[in-house]
Amino acid sequence: MTITETPAPRSPSKLWRRTKTVLSVVLALAATFLGLLFVTFIIGRVVPIDPVLAVVGERASQAQIEAARTALGLDRPMWEQFYIYVVNVFQGDLGTSLLTRRPVLEDIKNVFPATLELATIATIFGVLTGIPAGVLAATRPGTWIDQIVRIIGLAGYSTPVFWLGLMGLLLFYGTLGWVGGGGRVSNEFVDALEFDIVRVTGIVLIDSALAGEWAVFGNAVKHAVLPSAVLGYYSMAYISRMTRSFMLNELSQEYITTARVKGMPEWRVIWVHALKNVMVPLITVIALSYANLLEGSVLTETVFSWPGLGMYITNALFSADMPAVLGGTVVVGLVFVAINMLSDVLYRLVDPRAK
Amino acid sequence: MALIEVKNLSVFFEAGDRIVQAVKDVSLSVDAKESYGLVGESGSGKSTILRAICGLAPISRGEILIDGKPLETPRGRAFTRRVQMVFQDPYASIHPRHTIDRTLSEPLAIHGIGNTDARVVQALKDVGLPESFRFRYPHQLSGGQRQRVAIARALMLEPEILLLDEPTSALDASVQAETLNLLNRLREERGLTFLMVSHDLAVVDHMCERVLVMQHGRAVEEMEHGALANASMKTDYARMLYEASADRMLG
Amino acid sequence: MSLLTVKNLRVTFDTEAGRVEAVRGVNFTLGRERLGIVGESGSGKTMTGRSILRLVRKPGRIEADEMTFDGIDLMKASERQMRALRGPRIAMVMQDPKYSLNPVMKIGRQLTEGLRLREKISDKEARAKAIAALEAVKIRDPERVMEAWPHELSGGMGQRVMIAMMLIPNPDLLIADEPTSALDVTVQAEVLKILDDLVKERGMGLIFVSHDLRLVSQFCDRVLVMYKGRVVEEVEASKLMEAKHPYTQGLLNCLPRIGGGRGPLPSLDRSASWAEA
Amino acid sequence: MTTLTEWLRDPSPKSRLQARVGQSYLGWLRFRRNPLAMAGALIVLALVVLAAFAPLIAPHDPIAQDLSQRLLPPGTPGYLMGTDEFGRDILSRIIYGSRVTLYIVAMVAVTAPLFGLLIGTVAGYAGGWVDQVLMRITDIFLAFPKLILALALVAVLGPGIENAVLAIALTSWPPYARMSRAETLTVRNADYIAAVRLQGAGPVRIIWGHVMPMCMSSVVIRVTLDMAGVILTAAGLGFLGLGVQPPLPEWGMMISSGRKFLTDFWWVATMPGLAIFVVSLGFNLLGDGLRDVLDPRSAGK
Amino acid sequence: ATPADTLVIADKIDDIVSLDPAEAFEFSGVNIVNNTYDSLIELDPNKPGELIPGLAESWDVSEDGLTFTFKMKEGITFASGNPVRAEDAAWSLQRVIKLNKTPAFVLAQFGFTPENVEEMIKADGNTVTIKLAKPFAPSMFYNCLTAGLAAIVDKETVMANEVNGDMGNEWLKNNSAGTGAYVLRSFKPQDSYVLDRREGYWRGDAKLKRVRVNHIPESATQRLQLEKGDIDIARGLSNTDVAGLEGAADVKIETAPKGYIYYIAANQKNEILKKPEVMDALRWAVDYKGITETVLKGQMMVQQGFLPAGYLGSLDETPYSLDVAKAKELLAAAGYPDGFEVTMTVRNDQLRMEMAQAIQNTLGQAGIKVTLKPGAGAEVLGDYRARNHELTLQSWGPDYPDPHTNASTFAWNPDNADEAKLTGVLAWRNAWDPGELTAAVDAAVVERDTEKRKAMYEDMQRKFRDDSGFVPMFQEIAQTALRANVSGFHTGGTIDSATYWYTEKN
Ligand SMILES: Nc1ncnc2c1ncn2[C@@H]1O[C@H](COP(=O)(O)OP(=O)(O)OP(=O)(O)O)[C@@H](O)[C@H]1O
Numbered sequence A: 001m002t003i004t005e006t007p008a009p010r011s012p013s014k015l016w017r018r019t020k021t022v023l024s025v026v027l028a029l030a031a032t033f034l035g036l037l038f039v040t041f042i043i044g045r046v047v048p049i050d051p052v053l054a055v056v057g058e059r060a061s062q063a064q065i066e067a068a069r070t071a072l073g074l075d076r077p078m079w080e081q082f083y084i085y086v087v088n089v090f091q092g093d094l095g096t097s098l099l100t101r102r103p104v105l106e107d108i109k110n111v112f113p114a115t116l117e118l119a120t121i122a123t124i125f126g127v128l129t130g131i132p133a134g135v136l137a138a139t140r141p142g143t144w145i146d147q148i149v150r151i152i153g154l155a156g157y158s159t160p161v162f163w164l165g166l167m168g169l170l171l172f173y174g175t176l177g178w179v180g181g182g183g184r185v186s187n188e189f190v191d192a193l194e195f196d197i198v199r200v201t202g203i204v205l206i207d208s209a210l211a212g213e214w215a216v217f218g219n220a221v222k223h224a225v226l227p228s229a230v231l232g233y234y235s236m237a238y239i240s241r242m243t244r245s246f247m248l249n250e251l252s253q254e255y256i257t258t259a260r261v262k263g264m265p266e267w268r269v270i271w272v273h274a275l276k277n278v279m280v281p282l283i284t285v286i287a288l289s290y291a292n293l294l295e296g297s298v299l300t301e302t303v304f305s306w307p308g309l310g311m312y313i314t315n316a317l318f319s320a321d322m323p324a325v326l327g328g329t330v331v332v333g334l335v336f337v338a339i340n341m342l343s344d345v346l347y348r349l350v351d352p353r354a355k
Numbered sequence B: 001m002a003l004i005e006v007k008n009l010s011v012f013f014e015a016g017d018r019i020v021q022a023v024k025d026v027s028l029s030v031d032a033k034e035s036y037g038l039v040g041e042s043g044s045g046k047s048t049i050l051r052a053i054c055g056l057a058p059i060s061r062g063e064i065l066i067d068g069k070p071l072e073t074p075r076g077r078a079f080t081r082r083v084q085m086v087f088q089d090p091y092a093s094i095h096p097r098h099t100i101d102r103t104l105s106e107p108l109a110i111h112g113i114g115n116t117d118a119r120v121v122q123a124l125k126d127v128g129l130p131e132s133f134r135f136r137y138p139h140q141l142s143g144g145q146r147q148r149v150a151i152a153r154a155l156m157l158e159p160e161i162l163l164l165d166e167p168t169s170a171l172d173a174s175v176q177a178e179t180l181n182l183l184n185r186l187r188e189e190r191g192l193t194f195l196m197v198s199h200d201l202a203v204v205d206h207m208c209e210r211v212l213v214m215q216h217g218r219a220v221e222e223m224e225h226g227a228l229a230n231a232s233m234k235t236d237y238a239r240m241l242y243e244a245s246a247d248r249m250l251g
Numbered sequence C: 001m002s003l004l005t006v007k008n009l010r011v012t013f014d015t016e017a018g019r020v021e022a023v024r025g026v027n028f029t030l031g032r033e034r035l036g037i038v039g040e041s042g043s044g045k046t047m048t049g050r051s052i053l054r055l056v057r058k059p060g061r062i063e064a065d066e067m068t069f070d071g072i073d074l075m076k077a078s079e080r081q082m083r084a085l086r087g088p089r090i091a092m093v094m095q096d097p098k099y100s101l102n103p104v105m106k107i108g109r110q111l112t113e114g115l116r117l118r119e120k121i122s123d124k125e126a127r128a129k130a131i132a133a134l135e136a137v138k139i140r141d142p143e144r145v146m147e148a149w150p151h152e153l154s155g156g157m158g159q160r161v162m163i164a165m166m167l168i169p170n171p172d173l174l175i176a177d178e179p180t181s182a183l184d185v186t187v188q189a190e191v192l193k194i195l196d197d198l199v200k201e202r203g204m205g206l207i208f209v210s211h212d213l214r215l216v217s218q219f220c221d222r223v224l225v226m227y228k229g230r231v232v233e234e235v236e237a238s239k240l241m242e243a244k245h246p247y248t249q250g251l252l253n254c255l256p257r258i259g260g261g262r263g264p265l266p267s268l269d270r271s272a273s274w275a276e277a
Numbered sequence D: 001m002t003t004l005t006e007w008l009r010d011p012s013p014k015s016r017l018q019a020r021v022g023q024s025y026l027g028w029l030r031f032r033r034n035p036l037a038m039a040g041a042l043i044v045l046a047l048v049v050l051a052a053f054a055p056l057i058a059p060h061d062p063i064a065q066d067l068s069q070r071l072l073p074p075g076t077p078g079y080l081m082g083t084d085e086f087g088r089d090i091l092s093r094i095i096y097g098s099r100v101t102l103y104i105v106a107m108v109a110v111t112a113p114l115f116g117l118l119i120g121t122v123a124g125y126a127g128g129w130v131d132q133v134l135m136r137i138t139d140i141f142l143a144f145p146k147l148i149l150a151l152a153l154v155a156v157l158g159p160g161i162e163n164a165v166l167a168i169a170l171t172s173w174p175p176y177a178r179m180s181r182a183e184t185l186t187v188r189n190a191d192y193i194a195a196v197r198l199q200g201a202g203p204v205r206i207i208w209g210h211v212m213p214m215c216m217s218s219v220v221i222r223v224t225l226d227m228a229g230v231i232l233t234a235a236g237l238g239f240l241g242l243g244v245q246p247p248l249p250e251w252g253m254m255i256s257s258g259r260k261f262l263t264d265f266w267w268v269a270t271m272p273g274l275a276i277f278v279v280s281l282g283f284n285l286l287g288d289g290l291r292d293v294l295d296p297r298s299a300g301k
Numbered sequence E: 001a002t003p004a005d006t007l008v009i010a011d012k013i014d015d016i017v018s019l020d021p022a023e024a025f026e027f028s029g030v031n032i033v034n035n036t037y038d039s040l041i042e043l044d045p046n047k048p049g050e051l052i053p054g055l056a057e058s059w060d061v062s063e064d065g066l067t068f069t070f071k072m073k074e075g076i077t078f079a080s081g082n083p084v085r086a087e088d089a090a091w092s093l094q095r096v097i098k099l100n101k102t103p104a105f106v107l108a109q110f111g112f113t114p115e116n117v118e119e120m121i122k123a124d125g126n127t128v129t130i131k132l133a134k135p136f137a138p139s140m141f142y143n144c145l146t147a148g149l150a151a152i153v154d155k156e157t158v159m160a161n162e163v164n165g166d167m168g169n170e171w172l173k174n175n176s177a178g179t180g181a182y183v184l185r186s187f188k189p190q191d192s193y194v195l196d197r198r199e200g201y202w203r204g205d206a207k208l209k210r211v212r213v214n215h216i217p218e219s220a221t222q223r224l225q226l227e228k229g230d231i232d233i234a235r236g237l238s239n240t241d242v243a244g245l246e247g248a249a250d251v252k253i254e255t256a257p258k259g260y261i262y263y264i265a266a267n268q269k270n271e272i273l274k275k276p277e278v279m280d281a282l283r284w285a286v287d288y289k290g291i292t293e294t295v296l297k298g299q300m301m302v303q304q305g306f307l308p309a310g311y312l313g314s315l316d317e318t319p320y321s322l323d324v325a326k327a328k329e330l331l332a333a334a335g336y337p338d339g340f341e342v343t344m345t346v347r348n349d350q351l352r353m354e355m356a357q358a359i360q361n362t363l364g365q366a367g368i369k370v371t372l373k374p375g376a377g378a379e380v381l382g383d384y385r386a387r388n389h390e391l392t393l394q395s396w397g398p399d400y401p402d403p404h405t406n407a408s409t410f411a412w413n414p415d416n417a418d419e420a421k422l423t424g425v426l427a428w429r430n431a432w433d434p435g436e437l438t439a440a441v442d443a444a445v446v447e448r449d450t451e452k453r454k455a456m457y458e459d460m461q462r463k464f465r466d467d468s469g470f471v472p473m474f475q476e477i478a479q480t481a482l483r484a485n486v487s488g489f490h491t492g493g494t495i496d497s498a499t500y501w502y503t504e505k506n
């Protein structure tokens, strides 16, 4: 048979596609970011707390307040303040915190690693326990194992974090002495940490390991265990519940039978065939919960004296320290967008159907 | 003048980094009240042509005319009242959470046609389903029954043209027979025009006045009804198809 | 000696709406031959096939007076023994390739997985075997298909991949559940040829499930005709056209044929008595 | 009686009404057969009864202070769950607190998921720039520290339970939006959607009538999972002066003010905590049961 | 365990705004200043209220009470090694006025302005001469000089770190340049600060080499750490945790009254609250005793004057107590036999919320339906300063250890008009016109006879107590829990600045 070729349309070049994707991602990022700045800014103006009062304190006279207001640029028109702010942010200047009197960026460099450390360990904990628990429950739906997983998860969900934290401290620190009691290292080691160990990442576990200070490292582990377990419990609760529900769905698919027909052992059917499919929606779930943890949990940080982002932003908020609130929000937003993108990339890696 | 005219239609899909040419430069025309068949290899673009008419696939080149007039994009309400489609997979084409009643009355509601109850009952009767099925959910029906519901739904708006995408390939022989009979009866009663896809030559031969054979997205050969039975096809591919089928038919 | 003996096989589902008996007392034996199972949709063909592998999902239950494969009592075998049988000894081509391939695993992985896990051969060898299998089922570009994801295949390709996947471990018994329904006739013929060769040359037993009576009558040695979970008739395939049972006759009659009349196709008038023993 | 059940169970109903009632009846049967779902329903029912008849059930005035009776342990005669720092009966406060709790939970559970569902399905269905814009907005709200958002909202609207509820709803819709968008994306290309589109259905009808029902079950799961979180968030807002104000009893507030006493008088914070746990367990079990009922496919053949 | 030569204190230090003595005005900041700097004259940490020499060896006041001279001690050096000169002292005080940060008014009230301060405060050899604009009670001036802002800073070092004419303000936020027993080693806002002992401190070296203060906001955490010996001193315990620690073998509790006064302010612009009978009813409707003996036990004592116990002229009489019947009678007399509804703003910390709920309860019994409006500190304060409150629960700590500090804010309001914007003055914020009390306050501050002065403040407070828009209620008590082996720790009592250098561990 003869077939006359109609010229096929040329597929746009790979390079152009790539640039287009990158461009659209960057654009979306910038839009989110600008929106974030805008909303934060507006919020800063509607919150009924006068930032100047926070700076000058209770005793200040009216004249001192006015002077401070001018110094902070708060007397200028709103749009101008916003414009100045955005321009500065894009130059990497998040302004100066009214409360700590330091550049917000520097403050955040101090508090964010602490939160990052906690959130990361907690998420790892949540993933390592939540997925198996959810799978276990899904493979035995309706049994007592399923119920136990559900109750444990729910308990995690409905217990206030300070309750868990304080009880954990009472038991594991107060009574058993297995873990450290608040702060990132004990007071014997804190001087070493502060004055001797070079600060590379700000994450104690990494910095102390880099410096070869294993005593500090060990101590830091003891201190991080409890707060991250408490936070991890929450992500575990959520992840296990979602895993169960996704898993149940996958296990009723035909391809699972196919795998069994091939004589695949049960572990492989569940942990390879089904789990790979479960990972597709689960990635979003995990990313979201990680991002939420990175916002910092004020209560956990308070109970464990963990100087993190949550406490920083909340403090700033209550003192109407708007540069700090804005800065914190911007950083949280950035982290969020980054994690979103990461989860998108992972998603594409795992799910071939997503273009 | 032809009711449906497809002129030099090409359909391209972007799939990842590749361009898939699903349909290449296909022309066909269907007269009013005619039944026109599309057969051919799997993946040769048969479904895509139907989808392109409905606006579910892009028209990359060429044009499609109904009654000599080009189609508007998106297809308007007038179009939907003239042209309806029955999908290949009766399991995927009916909303799993809606009762049959809801599925059938939906088009009436969309077009503000009253007298719903009577029409739904009549539609069920037309496709030979008992009235008691009216409030069932799709999962309570067999594949053949679902396909009849899909046909009933397509007929709710009393269209002139029915696009049928392998309406019986998911059905077994007895149900297939029922469905084919039903379609023929309805065509006669209502003067419908069919554009029908199938990969079963016997079905097409039974149903259609003219047949277009497709391969690799291209039209290979158009045959009149008699030509198939006489085995008087001109191209190798059409002959191959015929022989492989006839082989079984006669054995 | 017969490869598989099934006596009084029953598959029951206890659902909210009551008990559904999908298979009700099916008996047959299978040697190294091609056994066709035909019947309308929902007549229990797939369930019969799955029960042999003991892969009926809950709430389904399998009961049988006897089910032996090659001297092994399938009803009593442990789950572990069953697992050893599935794949290398008994394989099943699943009905709907669209849903039966793991959507997030490359075709290549799915094809070689069994080999690598069981036979501990190198990746390269496994790959070569898989490609050979794909070539055997007339896949045009096996190298590309190895790297493809299931959603990138057309329905017909999926079916062939499924057949290749099940043939790779050289099973003694293959249950093929409507393996060619999405293939156009030309490809269909070639695939059937492969199955035929395997039965003739290697002595594989084949259960060929289909609702296409003509196809079965041409291709198989013996045919079971099922209706509502029962075997209503068992005949030599070549004699299917002369089958006595009105159900079988009805099924045959209602097929259109090329050059046949334009009149309404005869429809099947089901009689309640067929469902009874 | 038998005729009624027969009428209800009729597999081929004669009218829309019978079909609908019959469907609910079957759902109820399915639900009833699930002991856990029943337990959940009972808990929720108990909560409603508690809230409705609080004055009749509560042994004490939940507000009256008696400083001489403060911090009595559970089991003290007359104070089954003990007393708090002002000598108020904790049991009575929990009983009265169920009113506020129920109100908040009910309001949030209705507004946030609905709003999220709306945004998500519209974004997912429309695609293109609508999707882009809506998802960017969702991202912004998602990326925002919740407390700041809530605070700002209440700052604008003024404090009060209603506004607190609104604030919580406003901070909790984005996850629902993302979830239902993802679900919509898979549903959008289904043939049954193409079919209604071919019948000339507009986007509103398709989204509302055809896409949303498909997203319901995962939303229900998530909502019931979020219940406890909502109660605790409400407490957080109350403490900031944005929600329920003392001395009105509210479980979350009771927990957070009991925090000070946790080491020595554990019951002050733990009792309301248990109440939250039980209620959220109830909603969860109920939610699981409901999901089965919502999905007609699970009805069996 | 804590290192043997380090004192580890748990406290809440997120109030620190600045460590520059001319700017530090918050509790925790002043603590640091007190331990890193010295002033000309100081208060004896061991004997509350007594003046002792600081960097000045002796001091003197002229007959007319206008000129003060201070003779500097010889041979004292700053931590940098620079000798302490009279010039440093004069410059330090001038700097406060020139920088004009929030606390500057403590000195400015004596008539110094940025323009005249170089004239008024002069160094001459090793004496410093300070001229006041008008005569004040000398004790008043001395007391003001003991406040943290009058600390003497190392001019050379500070000026070497000047940027943009800020007189080293920026640099001093993270560094110390004083003569004190300790030098600032590090400061991490909202986290911790570390002080290192300065060898060769003129009063004798501090006993412990290092002091570390950690920010630990949660009382229960502080308590656990103290019990486990992971800290030496806990300064932020709740009263329940202190009660829980009582009887523990290796922990001891020390209490001392603090300077903070808790009071209710009732906006006098409000038609109802303006009525004297209503104010009286409020006074009789607070359960002073019940609150201090139960809810806030150990944390508050009853104080019905505006001066904290320990200040010159403070009252120890408490004529008001809970009397619901009387309050009702008074309300009826005011024309509100059924009471009335009113809102009360409160800062949303737990202590104040508890206090507020207890007050709400008894006010409610009397018929005054109070709706609590909790809010962030700055929010509540903003409301108060804008005179927008109805009732507000507030606290006030003295700025310097002289009765004038509280008198001049509670009982002094020369112009009650909105436009006057005397937002630093509590009487103005509360829209209360003290009438003749304003003059009385002005008179008392220049009264040079201490006994007479004392009587004046007592008299003033009685009038204020019975007849103002305020209801003073409580004075805060500092509860400090220490490991049993710690001794010599001074919280500073009513002047609220802790002394670390006498503290020992054994
Ligand atoms: N959305 C799409 N994106 C990419 N490729 C597509 C898309 N839809 C169809 N195709 C491709 O277009 C070609 C024609 O598909 P079409 O469904 O029209 O075939 P068909 O002739 O109907 O086959 P069958 O008989 O199997 O239904 C196929 O190769 C298919 O892979």
Ligand SMILES: Nc1ncnc2c1ncn2[C@@H]1O[C@H](COP(=O)(O)OP(=O)(O)OP(=O)(O)O)[C@@H](O)[C@H]1O
Pocket: B172, C013, C015, C020, C021, C022, C023, C039, C040, C041, C042, C043, C044, C045, C046, C047, C048, C058, C059, C060, C095, C211, D301
């Ligand atoms: N989970 C289940 N619950 C209840 N009934 C079931 C279930 N699974 C299958 N069945 C019933 O079992 C019967 C046999 O089904 P089976 O899949 O074997 O049919 P089949 O002959 O393979 O039909 P087809 O040609 O459509 O594939 C059907 O009536 C079906 O409704």
Ligand SMILES: [Mg+2]
Pocket: B046, B047, B048, B088, B165
């Ligand atoms: Mg097709």
Ligand SMILES: [Mg+2]
Pocket: C045, C046, C047, C095, C177
């Ligand atoms: Mg089947």
